[in-house]
Amino acid sequence: MLYMRNCKFSKDERLHSKKSIKELFDKGSSFFLYPFKVICLDQEAAAENQILVSVSKRKLRKAVHRNYIKRRVKEAYRLNKFLLEEPGVTKKLIALVYVSQELMGYHKIEPKVKKILQKIPKAKFPKNE
RNA sequence: GGUGCAGGCUGGUUUGUCGCUGUUCCCUGCUGGUCAGGGAAGAGAGGAAAGUCCGGGCAACGUAGAGCGCCAUACUUCCUAACGGGAAGGUGCCUGGCCAGAAAUGGCUGGGCAACAGAAAGUGCCACAGAAAAUAUACCGUCCUGGUUCCGAUUUUCGGUGCCGGGAUAAGGGUGAAAUGGUGGGGUAAGAGCCCACCGGGUUCCGGGUGACCGGCACCGCAUGGCAAACCUUAUGGGUUGAAAGACCAAAUAGGCUUCGGUCCAAGGGCUGCUCGUCCAAUCCCUGUCAAAGGGAAACCGAAGUGGGUAGGUCGUUUGAUCUUUUCUGCGAAGAAAAGACUAGAUAAAUGGCAAACACUUUGAAAAAAGAACAGAACCCGGCUUAUAGGCCUGCACAUUUU
RNA sequence: GCACCCGUAGUUCAACUGGAUAGAAUAUCGGAUUUCGGCUCCGAGGGUUGAGGGUUCGAAUCCUUCCGGGUGUA
Numbered sequence: 001m002l003y004m005r006n007c008k009f010s011k012d013e014r015l016h017s018k019k020s021i022k023e024l025f026d027k028g029s030s031f032f033l034y035p036f037k038v039i040c041l042d043q044e045a046a047a048e049n050q051i052l053v054s055v056s057k058r059k060l061r062k063a064v065h066r067n068y069i070k071r072r073v074k075e076a077y078r079l080n081k082f083l084l085e086e087p088g089v090t091k092k093l094i095a096l097v098y099v100s101q102e103l104m105g106y107h108k109i110e111p112k113v114k115k116i117l118q119k120i121p122k123a124k125f126p127k128n129e
Numbered sequence: 130g131g132u133g134c135a136g137g138c139u140g141g142u143u144u145g146u147c148g149c150u151g152u153u154c155c156c157u158g159c160u161g162g163u164c165a166g167g168g169a170a171g172a173g174a175g176g177a178a179a180g181u182c183c184g185g186g187c188a189a190c191g192u193a194g195a196g197c198g199c200c201a202u203a204c205u206u207c208c209u210a211a212c213g214g215g216a217a218g219g220u221g222c223c224u225g226g227c228c229a230g231a232a233a234u235g236g237c238u239g240g241g242c243a244a245c246a247g248a249a250a251g252u253g254c255c256a257c258a259g260a261a262a263a264u265a266u267a268c269c270g271u272c273c274u275g276g277u278u279c280c281g282a283u284u285u286u287c288g289g290u291g292c293c294g295g296g297a298u299a300a301g302g303g304u305g306a307a308a309u310g311g312u313g314g315g316g317u318a319a320g321a322g323c324c325c326a327c328c329g330g331g332u333u334c335c336g337g338g339u340g341a342c343c344g345g346c347a348c349c350g351c352a353u354g355g356c357a358a359a360c361c362u363u364a365u366g367g368g369u370u371g372a373a374a375g376a377c378c379a380a381a382u383a384g385g386c387u388u389c390g391g392u393c394c395a396a397g398g399g400c401u402g403c404u405c406g407u408c409c410a411a412u413c414c415c416u417g418u419c420a421a422a423g424g425g426a427a428a429c430c431g432a433a434g435u436g437g438g439u440a441g442g443u444c445g446u447u448u449g450a451u452c453u454u455u456u457c458u459g460c461g462a463a464g465a466a467a468a469g470a471c472u473a474g475a476u477a478a479a480u481g482g483c484a485a486a487c488a489c490u491u492u493g494a495a496a497a498a499a500g501a502a503c504a505g506a507a508c509c510c511g512g513c514u515u516a517u518a519g520g521c522c523u524g525c526a527c528a529u530u531u532u
Numbered sequence: 533g534c535a536c537c538c539g540u541a542g543u544u545c546a547a548c549u550g551g552a553u554a555g556a557a558u559a560u561c562g563g564a565u566u567u568c569g570g571c572u573c574c575g576a577g578g579g580u581u582g583a584g585g586g587u588u589c590g591a592a593u594c595c596u597u598c599c600g601g602g603u604g605u606a
Contacts, residue, residue, distance in 0.1 A: 007147065016477055019440075052477070063179090064505055067481095075482045078148065106482065 009078040015052040015093055024052075024093045029125055033116050035100030040125045041093045049084055051077055052095040059101045069098050072106045076113040083117040092125065 015021060028041035053073045055066040073096055096116070
């Protein structure tokens with residue numbers, strides 16, 4: 001670590017409110033970056049970016065495998081979320097939906113998450129008042 | 130030591146660093162709290178956490194109890210909080226070994242399987258084939274016998290054959306998954322447990338066992354198949370719904386109720402589904418002779434209070450039929466006693482990521498390379514079932530080697 | 533979490549209360565008809581009835597254990 005970064009991942013940064021999730025999936029706009037579908041929504045009132053990781057039961061049948069993917073995606077977000085911390089960028093609700101059927105290791109997932117996090121600040125999303 | 134089968138146990142370890150969720154302690158902050166932030170210590174998935182197939186705890190509802198219906202279970206005894214689970218035993222079937230014997234076979238012993246109550250309470254079903262599929266009856270057949278036709282031999286009479294009758298039978302009918310005890314002998318006109326021997330079956334009694342049941346004597350010629358994972362009968366058990374149960378706290382917005390204050394010749398209705406416009410209407414009750422006036426209802430506006438209740442949160446929620454060790458009781462499942470331990474508690478859901486080292490398996494002389502199963506708590510327990518790499522232990526069988 | 537339902541030719545469905553070869557349409561293939569194709573006619577193949585075990589003389593059907601798919605509920 002060259003300089004101190006906030007590498008924590010507390011509960012405030014996880015999207016867990018039923019209402020917010022419904023808004024995100026109703027109003028948010030999405031794009032694909034294999035193996036993820038990313039859904040995003042600007043949230044001016046929020047203090048933190050909030051993220052949600054989802055792995056479909058249809059794609060990965062075993063609960064162990066779903067946990068395996070979710071843990072690695074969350075870890076990749078935790079170590080790379082500073083990419084979103086740019087001045088003038090509003091806070092967002094983000095959903096990362098894993099759509100592949102293959103069981104990827106951390107070293108395959110991390111560069112994809114990095115790409116996504118670099119792409120998000122540049123794109124424009126609908127705002128939620 | 131090897132291979133196979135059966136059963137049981139186990140289900141990697143350590144370090145660094147960056148994180149997550151509880152617990153305890155410390156510091157700081159204020160709104161002084163079951164608060165927020167920071168730090169430290171110590172803890173953090175399984176034998177199946179799975180399937181949700183059973184049984185309980187717990188909770189709500191209902192409760193004066195009972196019956197019907199429905200569902201489940203079904204050899205015996207025991208274990209257990211309970212069970213459809215487990216232990217031990219009985220019976221039947223299958224199978225391996227040993228012994229006796231010429232053989233048939235018998236005895237001893239190991240293992241496996243069994244929804245293993247009732248078919249003589251009743252109802253129903255048993256295709257095709259077969260005379261017949263549950264009734265010992267009909268049919269064919271066998272035997273005896275009366276009348277009669279014809280033929281042969283012939284004194285009467287006898288034999289054969291066809292037809293019409295009367296009787297005795299249940300031997301035979303070879304089909305089927307299944308056929309009304311089996312084999313042999315006697316017996317008879319022909320036959321039949323009609324009689325006898327052996328085998329099989331049933332009943333009573335006696336003895337053993339808590340019991341399922343076992344053993345023995347005697348007697349009965351033997352009397353009526355299968356299916357209850359068909360309906361059913363008997364016995365036993367089950368009230369229903371499940372932690373998203375349930376208890377509590379409770380923001381914002383809208384609406385409900387109560388109180389207070391204010392407004393009211395406009396609320397309201399029609400044309401018209403809406404807006405505008407226009408028209409209609411100028412309310413009702415009480416006090417009062419009437420009028421005037423006052424009060425109330427209704428409507429609207431504002432304020433305060435309040436009940437329900439949504440988002441959200443807290444509890445339920447992890448100290449328990451708990452775990453470990455020792456001793457005792459019991460064939461065993463298991464039980465009792467003593468000592469010690471606290472061992473996940475999440476909630477769009479933590480228990481992790483990365484980098485190494487060691488141990489294990491395979492290949493290899495080595496270096497090294499590859500592999501490392503099944504699988505993730507969701508209120509909690511007891512089981513069952515299913516998945517499972519590798520390792521360890523026990524028993525049995527087989528072949529081989531050594532002594 | 534709880535409760536429940538369904539798996540049959542490539543596809544859509546049958547097969548009664550267990551009874552024999554699992555049937556029909558369509559699709560596929562072959563032949564006929566046509567100059568060729570379509571339509572039509574004739575014929576054929578295609579199923580371990582989701583998998584295993586059991587009951588029964590006999591199982592798609594009854595019982596049981598798994599696998600897969602789906603529905604309701606709050």
